[in-house]
Amino acid sequence: MFIPLFNQYDWIKELESIYRTTAEDVRRALARRQRTLADFKALIAPAAAPFLEQMAWLSQQATQKRFGKTIQLFAPLYLSNECQNICTYCGFSLDNQIPRKTLTATELIQELFAVKAMGYQHVLLVTGEAQQWVGMPYFRQMLPLVRQHFQHIALEVQPLDETDYAELRSLGVNTVLVYQETYHRGDYRKHHPKGKKANFDYRLACPDRIGRAGMHKIGVGALLGLDDWRADSFFTAMHLQYLEKTYWQSKFSVSFPRLRPHAGGLQPKSVMTDRELVQLICAWRLFNNEVELSISTRESPRFRDNIIKLGITSISAGSKTNPGGYAVAPQSLEQFEIDDTRDPAVIAQVIRDAGYEPVWKDWDHALQL
């Protein structure tokens, strides 16, 4: 269990030690063959900023060595925007007066065809947290439909129990993503005042439950900017290191959703610049050569085009973050604003132009018994 390990650490102490990093610490971290958590801390510190070009180069080398010149493409398919949680940063928060929608089986099929038509053979299913609309009964009904059309199913839904994950696995789910949002207990409570999500520990222990259920891939991450992104990234790295050791038969991925300042919305506690996001991605790669690193359409086209070569292994494209967004109800409200609206075909061309191969399929459900 991760929680006892996590509880031994103190946010402030870790944060201070990140900011105490010297250029010498960074040089030492860069020179190492196998890097530790302490090295990761050094590489995300302000002291590492002048080393960014060198980090990018090393990150590129390490990524190509492990993954080759390939980039996975993926698209989220939102099943529902029903949600019983209040999250201060989310468009689907319970206290937002928006039309709520959950896809019916017929609507889901329409959406599946639309996503498939873009070239995808894997899909990421997303929901809010609303047991009565999108709980296990709903997944039991919908997953067989998805499985008919897709080779690989990833899920980004509310935290569930271990037995649920085992059942989801038997229904064809291959990957589960669950982001802690922030590892800062106090601020977590502030941002999640109501709903099941308010339970910090239940969420923190979720990757353990997924791992115990034997899921093939587990995704972790923090909503960068909700709190100090450096401290949150350190705790994410510690979490990943623990998970890798414990659930050694699972694969892992990390995402980098960045909270952007925008009018009327929640203002980030720490604004993360493009340069800092590149630093973080490279630091991750130098810390862990095997983890999948993912970037979404929240980021700008220019940023995404350039980040392809620097350590990222998967990017979403053509994403709609509203239920029915691909075919059924394209005009409904999105969960978050998309910056890169280009079609997957265009993104695939960008990837090819960079000398990389776009990958649309990397799993076959025949392999999963």
Add this chain to the structure above:
Amino acid sequence: MKDTLKIADKIFSSRLFAGTGKFGDHQMMEKALLASETELVTVALKRVEHSQPAEDALLAHLAPGRIHLLPNTSGVRNAREAVFAAQLAREALQTNWLKLEIHPDPKYLMPDPIETLAAAEQLVKLGFVVLPYCHADPVLCKRLEEAGVAAVMPLGAPIGSNKGLVMEEMLRIIIDQSAIPVVIDAGIGAPSHAARAMELGADAVLVNTAMATAGDPVAIAEAFNWAVKAGRQAFVAGLPGQQVTAAATSPLTAFLDL
């Protein structure tokens, strides 16, 4: 904070484990073990004689109290024999610690991974503190860990070969992945090999042949003690890596300046 090693319920100040075979005589063995400062020695159950006068018996030469005994199952060829030998050892030596070794092959003494895993699963259930000797196989080590063993003891090279860490790349993976102590066993032929193992992050090493068959076992035992300490200290301090210089012709991060 003192750098100690904890395996199951025991805490060790020394990360050098030793063997008791091949020394020639018990007096020499005793001197060498004292010089090594070891706190854990493995004893082959098949060598323990109960009929000898007390002063000659192997056990009388193992400083009681300071040196813990780790009986081993050397000689057994399968899981069934190993479990039986383990129970005998527990009776005879009054310890539930066990170095599990199963080698069906009398020439190279290669550990049998399948029987070792099966025996480990049973012995853990029987309440033993199991330290299995095994191949430098990362998956096997994780499977043993899941079976509940207290530490894994992958080999550095064929046993008795003195060849050093020929399995280094695999050992690196094992050390990186393991959630329990990793003790490099077999193949360590020189203090420099032991230091190297500790620099890689091994929790301890077990040395027998190189100590027992050296020209001066006492002097070599002392050298191993220093080597293990030096290697450990270097690992804890954090070894510097090799300088890497980026030679990108077109800067990868220039887009951030625009």
